[in-house]
Amino acid sequence: METLFADPRFSSPSISPDGTRIAYLAPHRGRRNVWVRGVEESHDDAVAVTHDSRRGISTYHWTDDPRFLLYLQDTDGNEDWHLFRVDLDAPDGPAVDLTPMDPGSRVFAVDAETTVPGAALVWMNPRPLYVDVYRLDVATGATTPVVERDDPTEFFLLDRDGRPAWFVSKDGDGTHEIHAVDRGTGERRLLHRLDGPAHPMGVFVLPLPDGSGALLGDHHDSDDLRLLRLDRDTGERTVVAAVDGHSLDTLSAASDTLPPTVFASRRTGEVIAARFTGDRPQVVAIDPHFAEVQAALGGLTDGVLGWVSSDVAEQRWVATFLHDREPPTTWFYDHSTGEARLLFRDGRVDPADLAPTTAVRFPARDGLPLHGFLTLPVGVQPRDLPLVLLVHGGPWMHDTWGYGAAVQFLANRGYAVLRVNFRGSTGYGRRHLTAAIGEFAGAMHDDLIDAVDWAVAQGYADPQRLGIVGGSYGGYAALVGVTVTPEKFAAAVDYVGISDLANFLATLPPFVRANMTNNWIAYVGDPDDPAALADMRRRSPITMVERIRTPLLVAQGANDVRVVQAESDNIVAPLRERGVPVEYLVADDEGHGFENPENQVMLFRAIERHLAAHLGGRAGAS
8 A cells, every 4th residue: 555655756757958967756855856866867866956845746847047946836735836946056945935925826837948038937816816927037036927817718828939929718608719919919810719618628729839820629520639720820720630539638638747738849849749548548749850759769668658858959858658557667768879778667566466457448328439447456357346436537537548556556455447438528529528518417427327337247347346436526426326326336435526516616716717617617507597506406416415325435635625625524414413334534734635645545545444344355455
């Protein structure tokens, strides 16, 4: 358990602009911190340049000044992100908060390598309702407004010089409207419109560095999401990258710690490759130089390319690959010499002891094709196993092939693990995505039931030993599972899950509500509409709590600003009054999901006990 859920010894590597150093995350003072070392050096030679002992760091940035590095940090999971600067010439010195703001305001995004020397672009909301763009002087911390929004539902896209180049707005029904912005006058010219609910997490738009157009994710004349070029003068759209039957992978819209939708050249800013979903993700090269690099990298491992980082010359590369039976591995590659060497492989667990993941597919009861991933325990006959249905969050995300500590933990304890990309999941086309409209606790839940019924019919799962586990939307799905179909599951885990859709929407941070038109409002309903509000309550587990008889484990972060603690409290209290078995974990130093290793171990120890008691899996490591 401690091995599976410990912080990685090496993760999120990137190479400095001049190609001489590597930065990465590794444990220091009991938390993930940023380390820096020379490209020819080992971890024994590395220096920890951040010293956070309260919460692990996940995101950092090189700057164009070799002296400074930036990183993001919040407080105990409250997501009030601040941008901090560290001095690489004095790595033991204190970090400097460059974005001091009142509680409730945060940094949303950072572009630390702009064409303006010594500057970074920062998206933040010192005005709580409006996410504005500022130019930040890294050395002094001085900020200059670049774009201040008048409407929180609209946003500007900047060119490489940090000037507004494109403008994205919504009309009354949520349709995304893309405008080119005249550099001289600021005049906006409408070029393209996209269906709103088909882009619930917003439109993927990226200005071209030469100013001639923009790249965007668009279904165009296909069910698949493809990468298109939108011409700035004519509005013409042409396909840049597409894979028939597969969509552009937009997981990074949910978190910048997930594999990126596109790789961009550090030298020019041009997109050099795009990622598409599949049984295994596919990375399609667009740039001829990167195609050569990718071919060389592909000979190093049978994994899937997850992240790449290069020097400005695009000769020295650090590449991280994804696997299903081991954590990500990282390689160094010098294109000018052909030299390649393994930078890191986590040897704490033997891949032979871990369980492979297989892509599966089957139809939903209404014929909609469903895709998922099945992981079976090693050394066990794959018949009549206890099964855990592991439901992803979002719901506008998707499960993918690769390594997951939770999946490997469950498989090690003897469970078949099934993950299904139910309708509403991204990555499987417009029809699959929009089929979820109006289907919370409806067809979206039916898809999950159809998935476990498929596993039972295939002989993998024992129908008397089915469990459902999920976080965020997945926690909501687990609660729906034990209220709408209480006879189906013998155990359930709700991890930071929604119990009351109306309360969830009412308690979201104010700056989130302005951008809910094409997701929660389109798919679930407008809470200001009495009929929609009544329907939300009908689809909320809290209104069906009396149906719960399944033993339940609930876990919650006290500082969660997405799904507030009341969502869990309000489920647990009536169950305890009725004497229904329920265990409740609250972590005082966590938010929307547990990050600190000791809290993850606490959570999964509880899950281990809970599932062993009610599904009959192993209660300890094999």
